[in-house]
Amino acid sequence: MHRLAQRGLAIASTIALLAAAAGCSGDDGSGPGGASVPGVTDTEVVVGTHMPLTGPASAGYSKIAPATKAYFDYVNANGGVHGRKITYKIMDDGYNPANTQQVVRQLVLQDKVFAILNGLGTPTHTGVLDFLKSNRVPDLFVASGSRSWDQPDKYPGTFGFNPDYTVEGKILANYAKRDLAGQKVCFLGQDDDFGRDSLAGVEKVLGAGAVAVKQTYVTSNTNVAPQIGAFKAAGCQVVVLATVPGFTALSVGTAARLGFKPQWLVSNVGADHPTLAKQLGAAAPLLEGMVGTNYLPMQNDTANPWIQLFTKVNKEHNGDAPFDGNTVYGMSVGYLFVQTLLAAGKNLTREKVIQAVQKGGFQGPGLVPLRFSEKDHSGYGGQRLSRVSGGVQTYFGPAYETDEADGAVNEYTATPAAPPANGVPTVS
Numbered sequence: 001m002h003r004l005a006q007r008g009l010a011i012a013s014t015i016a017l018l019a020a021a022a023g024c025s026g027d028d029g030s031g032p033g034g035a036s037v038p039g040v041t042d043t044e045v046v047v048g049t050h051m052p053l054t055g056p057a058s059a060g061y062s063k064i065a066p067a068t069k070a071y072f073d074y075v076n077a078n079g080g081v082h083g084r085k086i087t088y089k090i091m092d093d094g095y096n097p098a099n100t101q102q103v104v105r106q107l108v109l110q111d112k113v114f115a116i117l118n119g120l121g122t123p124t125h126t127g128v129l130d131f132l133k134s135n136r137v138p139d140l141f142v143a144s145g146s147r148s149w150d151q152p153d154k155y156p157g158t159f160g161f162n163p164d165y166t167v168e169g170k171i172l173a174n175y176a177k178r179d180l181a182g183q184k185v186c187f188l189g190q191d192d193d194f195g196r197d198s199l200a201g202v203e204k205v206l207g208a209g210a211v212a213v214k215q216t217y218v219t220s221n222t223n224v225a226p227q228i229g230a231f232k233a234a235g236c237q238v239v240v241l242a243t244v245p246g247f248t249a250l251s252v253g254t255a256a257r258l259g260f261k262p263q264w265l266v267s268n269v270g271a272d273h274p275t276l277a278k279q280l281g282a283a284a285p286l287l288e289g290m291v292g293t294n295y296l297p298m299q300n301d302t303a304n305p306w307i308q309l310f311t312k313v314n315k316e317h318n319g320d321a322p323f324d325g326n327t328v329y330g331m332s333v334g335y336l337f338v339q340t341l342l343a344a345g346k347n348l349t350r351e352k353v354i355q356a357v358q359k360g361g362f363q364g365p366g367l368v369p370l371r372f373s374e375k376d377h378s379g380y381g382g383q384r385l386s387r388v389s390g391g392v393q394t395y396f397g398p399a400y401e402t403d404e405a406d407g408a409v410n411e412y413t414a415t416p417a418a419p420p421a422n423g424v425p426t427v428s
Helices: 002-021 064-077 097-110 122-126 129-134 165-179 193-206 225-234 245-257 273-287 305-317 325-344 350-359
Strands: 044-051 085-092 115-117 139-142 158-160 185-190 211-217 238-242 263-266 291-294 382-389 392-401 410-412
Touching (some): 044 097, 064 325, 085 325, 097 115, 122 193, 129 139, 129 158, 165 263, 165 382, 165 392, 185 225, 193 238, 211 225, 245 263, 245 273, 273 325, 325 350
Parallel strands (some): 044 085, 139 158, 185 211, 185 238
Antiparallel strands (some): 291 382, 392 410
């Protein structure tokens, strides 16, 4: 019996060691016996991300994580959050799902990050959902509008940020139905959930038979002449683009080369005018009249207090990099994460951070509401339309909110919150 007891103790000890080595954690995010939380000390919290700093989606998107880090550096310079400085580890995955899995494993298993924040891309992030779940790593504010992030029962630690693509598709289609009635509508989307969810939203408003020609692209093939040629041949008058910036620019440039001039309606994913103008160079005037969507303050609205704050942060902590919608996006993510850390409390655990997001109630730069709750892990719930006129991108009309189901597209009239005086959120 004595030997059996010893063996039992040895087995128990081995299991405990294996669990610790595998990064297993208790429900509160701490290790067995109340061990320290991964990525958290009394003076620091370490989070990581995967971003396309290179590759087919790097145009514009490579600026997001540096902008987030700049906002964290600004907060750190103002005392941090509950006495902790935020360290942001940014890994380049080149918008390649295989690379994403590699760098996320490194962040979790080697770098021991507290959470993954704003990992970018539908095809890339989809491949790490189960890994992050099994390691109980908070998966916060994914940089994509896929509905995959809004599965609280299946992925309780994953939360979106962008309005989901079906919501966006409905808002763009609502504009086409109301302002471009009778015109032939066609669609080009990325060959993954991004494109499929966007098309689903368009068809919810216009009807499945109303989209005359539907085309897809893959990011590994930069020739979109066959797709654009099909639109021209069919006499498409309105083309909805569910495209990353590089492929928005390719589509517009290819259309001009083929003598095809539709009304472009573009997803917020690929509608940032400064990014597109840089891609097109001398051909930037081709963007005139482009209608897009967004849900954050416009980068050129210098009277907006959020833009004033983010411009200051950009100058002080981001090397005064060219300021565009990607900069605004990255800093908005940083602001929301700081709010989340504050709400989670000084005794920071993974479970508490998830509970803080689910509790919701966050207000920030957004023009539409954040929808976080225990049953809703999607991010922003609507958008506003923009148009390029005279080489300047500006909003027009009201903001709209809707759902990813069959709900109506309604105007959203609440006034956005103003930033705190020093630009750093406080516990409400």
